[in-house]
Amino acid sequence: MDILHALGEGLSIIMEPHRLLLLWGGVLCGLALGILPGIGGVAGTALLLPFTFSMDAAGAMALLLGLAATTTHGDPISAIVLGAPGHAASAATALDGYPMTKRGEGARALGAAYMSALMVASSAPY
Numbered sequence: 001m002d003i004l005h006a007l008g009e010g011l012s013i014i015m016e017p018h019r020l021l022l023l024w025g026g027v028l029c030g031l032a033l034g035i036l037p038g039i040g041g042v043a044g045t046a047l048l049l050p051f052t053f054s055m056d057a058a059g060a061m062a063l064l065l066g067l068a069a070t071t072t073h074g075d076p077i078s079a080i081v082l083g084a085p086g087h088a089a090s091a092a093t094a095l096d097g098y099p100m101t102k103r104g105e106g107a108r109a110l111g112a113a114y115m116s117a118l119m120v121a122s123s124a125p126y
Contacts (some may be wrong), residue, residue: 019062022055026066033067034074037084041071076113080106 013019026048033044044067052060072087079090080097097109 013058014062019059022059023062023066026063026068027070028066030067030070031074034071034086035077037078037082037086040075040087041068044068044071073114073117076110076117080109080113 014023029048030041030044033039033047034041045064048063048067052063055063072089075086075090076093076097079085079094080101083094083098083101085091085094093109093113097106097113100106100109
């Protein structure tokens with residue numbers, strides 16, 4: 001019963017409106033920094049870390065978790081649209097996706113990139 005009590009208490013902590021707002025702020029920052037080529041999750045964490053010094057621990061974790069979870073989702077956008085991958089993992093995406101964008105099939109390339117990421121994530125043995 002102690003585990004269920006701790007789970008409920010943790011859920012009530014993260015579901016507070018200001019912490020959800022920090023989580024969404026981290027998500028937006030992560031997407032924006034993921035789209036920029038060359039700035040990834042490590043650099044994004046280094047940029048946002050000074051903002052967390054005056055926050056409570058749960059709020060800081062929500063902000064950094066939102067950032068870390070979404071920087072890799074913004075990377076295919078720059079790789080496909082601009083031809084400049086932000087991470088080494090998007091190099092093959094840039095090789096196939098950028099020529100598709102030149103032919104007017106950019107949306108199809110983005111859809112394929114995100115669908116393959118969804119299939120890999122859903123088959124992972126967590």
